Amino acid sequence: MLCRYACRSTDHLLARRAFLGGLVAGAGAVGSGVLRPFSRPALCQELENRRKQILVVFLHGGVSQLESWDPKPGTDTGGPFRAIPTSTPGVHISELLPHTARQMHHLALVRSVNTRENDHAKGKYMMETGRREEAATAYPKLGAVFSRILAPADSPLPGNVHISYGDGGARSNDAAYLGAKYASLVLGGGKPPQNTTRLDGLDAEADQRRNAFRRLADDRFLLARRTAATDAYTYSFEQAQRLMEQRNVFDVTRESESEQDRYGKHDFGRHCLLARRLLEHGVTYVQVTHSNYDTHYENFDFHIEQLGEFDRPFATLIADLADRGLLETTLVVVMSEFGRTPRINDRYGRDHWGTAWSVALGGCGVQKEAVIGKTNANGTAVADREVDHANLFHTYLQAVGVDSTDHIDAGGRPMPLADPSSEPIKELLA
């Protein structure tokens, strides 16, 4: 038996989507008595009004807090650089970040991070998931979590984009139980996502014809059976078309020459400009990686070089987001897997240090100009308000208006969004 559906008008499509959304939530509730479907309805209205976005700049390898956010000039551990005043009265940062210093009034600092972890991979995992690695459970990373919760379902653009070096264009598998849809799309070297151009020899008309034939076949089949999954599948082809139409969003050369100059034409500059483009076009989560800060040798020379490259594009990006009003709805986080040792080793290097380091935040939901916690005089220990990766993870969620104590449905199992034994840094939240 078949069902005689109405036409495939837009109205119809929308109503059907709304209905199917309800259906999925309903199925979750019926399927198991213990499951609480993610409490999205409460969030929905607010999020509809003001879409929240997230920008994470990941300083890969472990930036030195002493050469950036928490300088200790004139001490045995301080190194050769001075501290300079910033646009936030009373807050000084390293002289290696002069441009950033002028944007400091948009930012806040947490100077008392202790993650107790000195391993690159483990530290990165902790900072990106808010949890320690566990043998039998993989947790989704920040981008996947935000993409799942905040990204609009009908957006043609992916909700979770990582701008990195090298190859890319494909999804990584960092969404764990949230599903491939939320995994990060890696734009290696800032290149656009793969499979977004038509094959040679297939023109737009031919593409339309074959899609029309596909729809014809589907319409017939769907009269008999239609489910949320079949709808999502047919819809994904429409989404693909729209993504292809928006391919230029990924192309920074579309920006004017002067804009490109403001950011700098090196990789990180282009990547920051790309991040701005993506945020402007509504991508929910953008992560830009800057590499490499693993300075076991010649820490000071390397930081002059690395932060010299980081400073201007980052500061420009913050200023631009603020100018465009985007900073109000965009959470910005500058993180690493850990900091670097106060002790300067015999090769003028600093080593891995999870014990007392800093994270910078800004934008949506963050108390501007706040400085949370402090380290002791020469930075060898946290002296006040110690926090860790789990506190930070809760804070990121709360900053964009998500209840970090909520659960998310992971294929029939309720999983806490953030480590249930931890809590956000309340005084950092606006």
Next chain:
Amino acid sequence: MERHRQTSIKPEAWREWLYRQVAENRPLNELLGEILASDGVDENSRAAATFFLDREGESHLLTRDVGRIFLGVDLQCAQCHDHPVIADYYQQDYYGLNAFLNRSSVFTDPQTKQAYVAEKAEGETNFVSVFIDGEKYSAAPHLPGEKPIDEPTFAQGEEYRVKPAKDVRPEPRFSRRAALAEIFAQGQSRQFTRNLANRLWAVMFGRGLVDPVDLNHSDNPPTHPQLLELLTDKLAEMQYDARAFLRELALSGAYQQSHRMPDELLALAPQAEQIVADARAKVSQAEESLAGLSKGSLQLREQISAAEKQLQALEEKEQLSQTMVADAERKLAELIQARDAAAQEAAARDEEAQTVQRLAADAAQVAAKLKDNPLVAETAERLQTHAQQLTAVADEARRQAEQAAAKIPPSEQKAAAARASLAQLAVDRRQTTDRLGSLQNERTSHEIRQAEARRELLAVRAKVQDAELLGEYCQAAADRPDGEQATTAWSRLTQRWSERAFIARLRPLDPEQFGFCVLQATGVLAPRRAAAEKADQDKQGAAGESAPSLSIAVEQAAYKQSERDVQAFLAILSHGEGPAAHEYEATVDEALFLANGRQVGGWLEPRAGSLTERVPQIAEPAAVAEELYLSVLSRLPEDAERAAVVDFLAGRNGEERTAAIQEMIWGLLTSVEFRFNH
């Protein structure tokens, strides 16, 4: 199916080994037993150790995966405490399973750098609960909800076949891991067999009777409990022959159901209300019967509690009575002792008195003869007095002895009465115990009846929902067949009916299936298979091998040639390591890959034997339609579909016609039918 990162053993070796096992139709119990027991030493079956080595011997990871994959229970959340929301998942059971595995570890040979499984003969499994402070627990190896296994004991120093030492792989005489493997291999665990039956069902039907397949517990019961029990029995009866079992499933009416709703459904429309009413009446009946049972159950509970109180009181009385018996008997014994002592005393005094009387009598005679001797007379007098005194004493002693003796009979009576009362109490207690036992038995059978009634209630309630959804749709369709309400009701109805297994479930292909199906449909796979067959015939022809191994070799060769193509699907569609996603989720990546990827695009280019080479050679448009539908969707086109193909081809000739055919093939390959109902 699950994916896992490879560490020590190459995925190809693992796949090839598995392929061989499946080709030889190795019984599943044996196969899984070997996978768990293998230490990787035997070169021929080294790949079997993949399960352990890929997990790097991490005992918690192994515990979770043995629970999930072998037993259908994901005990992960019970690692640190009893499961917070699943009543059946205990921390004790998690560690019971863990105890089989945590003595094993990966041993890397220092010379060859080859990894093996090693095991120690000691190490207990202790744990604490994060919910309960300070308590320490330990677990002996056992399957969830079952008793610990019997373990042999060895004299000290005798525990090892190969003793642990530097750079030596220790081997215990008794391996706990092998013991677990043996339970599975011998088919001794019903949980295990049940899980296999459920998983095989899920392979065929796209969803287990218990679903998710690794979340089997009392609040997530099978959709069809009796069916699952039957399948479990059958699988054991069939000696875990997966091929025969899958064949049975494939031949079943359930498997051969259509994905379409039955045509006669609309004919039910006028009766829909009646059907709902009937179903609701059955619910009321079931509710009443359950309520009756609940009431009975309450009464029973009261009776049991009264009997328990009575028994306790009787026991207390009995204890008191026992003390009383003991007291009475002690007292009697004391009295007897006192009587005997008094009698002895009386006898002694009597003898003494008689002796002095005799002396006094003698003295009196002497005094009579020696009348003048005052001394003698005085002595005789004194003796006489003394004798009188002693007689009085003896009389007194006798009297006392008589008194003591007189006390015995009442005391004897008292003790006898106490004993009698105790005996009566024992009888009463036995009777009460018996009554309590029968009440408890009654309660057990009552509980079973209640559980049945509860199941019955769930079943009839489900029927009400079925009927209500049908009613909703019939009503909406009667009002406006094309309306939004009818559409919505239809979707809910079909969803419901497929969940209830009245119609076939739509089942998306997994990444490998999708890849191979596209290869097969586009005609890319057939030439590869043919070439492999020919190469194999040439090779085997000389050796004169038998046919079955031939086809295995051919399949493997064709598979190998296609592996990279299928990998492209995997890269887009798989979630990486771990269990596959519970539900299929469409992604824009998939659509982009199908639309613009060079793989599918390339296979649509005409090449020897391919579909796009074959079909353009067919002149008759209707025949083109048949070939397209048979090749891509494995069925003949319906009239409307045939007409659509004819339409699509109209006015397109030469290269244009080939292009049109490519477009249609792509349209069918990417259709919902190909993806979900292949």
